[in-house]
Amino acid sequence: MITDWDDAYANGAHIEDADAILARWKDEAPKVYRSLSPETILTGSAPRQFFDLYLPDTAIEGVTVFVHGGYWMAFEGRDFAHLVKGPLLLGQAVASVTYTLAPQARISEITAEITQAIVDIADRIDGSIRLVGHSAGGHLVTRLVCDGVLPAHVLSRIAHVVSISGVHDLRPLLRTKMNQTLGLTPDEAIAESPALLMPIEGVRVSCVVGAEERPEFRRQSALLANIWTGLGAVTQAIELPGENHFSIITGLENPQSDLCKLVVD
Numbered sequence: 001m002i003t004d005w006d007d008a009y010a011n012g013a014h015i016e017d018a019d020a021i022l023a024r025w026k027d028e029a030p031k032v033y034r035s036l037s038p039e040t041i042l043t044g045s046a047p048r049q050f051f052d053l054y055l056p057d058t059a060i061e062g063v064t065v066f067v068h069g070g071y072w073m074a075f076e077g078r079d080f081a082h083l084v085k086g087p088l089l090l091g092q093a094v095a096s097v098t099y100t101l102a103p104q105a106r107i108s109e110i111t112a113e114i115t116q117a118i119v120d121i122a123d124r125i126d127g128s129i130r131l132v133g134h135s136a137g138g139h140l141v142t143r144l145v146c147d148g149v150l151p152a153h154v155l156s157r158i159a160h161v162v163s164i165s166g167v168h169d170l171r172p173l174l175r176t177k178m179n180q181t182l183g184l185t186p187d188e189a190i191a192e193s194p195a196l197l198m199p200i201e202g203v204r205v206s207c208v209v210g211a212e213e214r215p216e217f218r219r220q221s222a223l224l225a226n227i228w229t230g231l232g233a234v235t236q237a238i239e240l241p242g243e244n245h246f247s248i249i250t251g252l253e254n255p256q257s258d259l260c261k262l263v264v265d
Contacts, residue, residue: 005161005175008216009071009243023248025079031215033081036088038096041124043117051117052077053124054084054094061091062128064263065121066252069135069165072102072110072183074158075076076229080134083252086260092130095121105168107192114140115149128159130262134249138166138207142194142224145203145233162263164218166193168207168224174249195224199233206236206262210243217245238262 012018038052039172064087068075071227075095084094094162099105099113129241131193133141160227170189173179190196199205207226209221218239225237240248240258251259 002216005172007179007217008172008214009176010216011214014214015246016245019245023051025082028082028089029079030081032085033078036084038081041120041121044111046111048076048098048100048111050115051095051097052081052120053121053144054088054090054096056088056093058091060093060125060127061102061264062130063093063095063121063125064130064132065118065141066096067131067133067137068095068096068098069133069137070101071178071182072136073137073178074101080249083249086252086255086257087130087264089255090260090264093125093265095125103174106188108188108250111140111143112147115144118144118150120152122154122157127157127216129154129157130159130263131161132164132252133162133166134164134169135245138163139170139192139194142166142168142198142199142205143192144150145195145200146194146207147200155200155203158203160263160265161203161207163206163208163221164219164249164259165213166207166224167220169193169220179247185261199228199231201232202234203232204234206238208238208240208248208259208262210248211239211241213248214245230234246255 007109038054076098131141207221207225225235
């Protein structure tokens with residue numbers, strides 16, 4: 001039984017080399033960003049409403065959209081620029097989305113910003129669309145494929161949704177101190193929880209989590225794959241051995257990794 005919900009969602013405190021992993025992100029991401037020089041496309045008038053578009057050297061096979069995590073309160077897409085390398089080498093254009101953070105935006109407003117970004121990305125790049133999100137980003141990409149969010153002409157192009165260590169039921173966050181920043185209400189927690197909503201018919205969703213993650217993240221990952229079974233989605237739940245909440249996304253750097261091949265499959 002969970003009694004300390006702040007601890008249930010605390011990642012860094014339970015990862016032995018967390019500081020080293022975060023330091024590598026901080027060092028590696030700017031190098032990749034500068035070397036690849038992506039085009040930046042605005043999706044709204046707010047400073048953080050934009051995405052960086054990376055194009056492969058080969059023919060474009062489709063577009064992979066990456067939505068970063070940080071509990072809707074931290075980071076931007078450029079902090080994870082190193083993660084575009086794997087999909088790029090597999091012929092994917094990669095769009096890394098940045099969005100307004102809480103408390104400047106409510107989670108429902110962040111959902112709306114990501115929706116607009118996906119529409120704009122679809123207008124720029126032809127072919128199939130893959131949505132990939134980590135942690136809070138995993139929530140956002142699965143939220144987009146609930147009924148009534150994206151327009152039909154975009155939904156018809158979505159080949160795969162991959163939620164990496166995603167949070168799919170927001171109600172437990174009402175019991176955390178972070179909600180002082182998020183400002184979730186019980187009604188909004190319900191309305192913005194993919195696990196409590198209907199997926200679009202036929203959408204393919206993979207819920208991926210590290211076997212070394214906090215039990216709550218493993219539960220949240222399995223939850224969506226389970227509850228969307230029988231509701232029209234094609235789901236699978238995957239636990240990657242030896243991976244924690246931070247290490248798991250490094251697979252996106254390597255086109256031969258299990259995670260990268262899963263995304264682009």
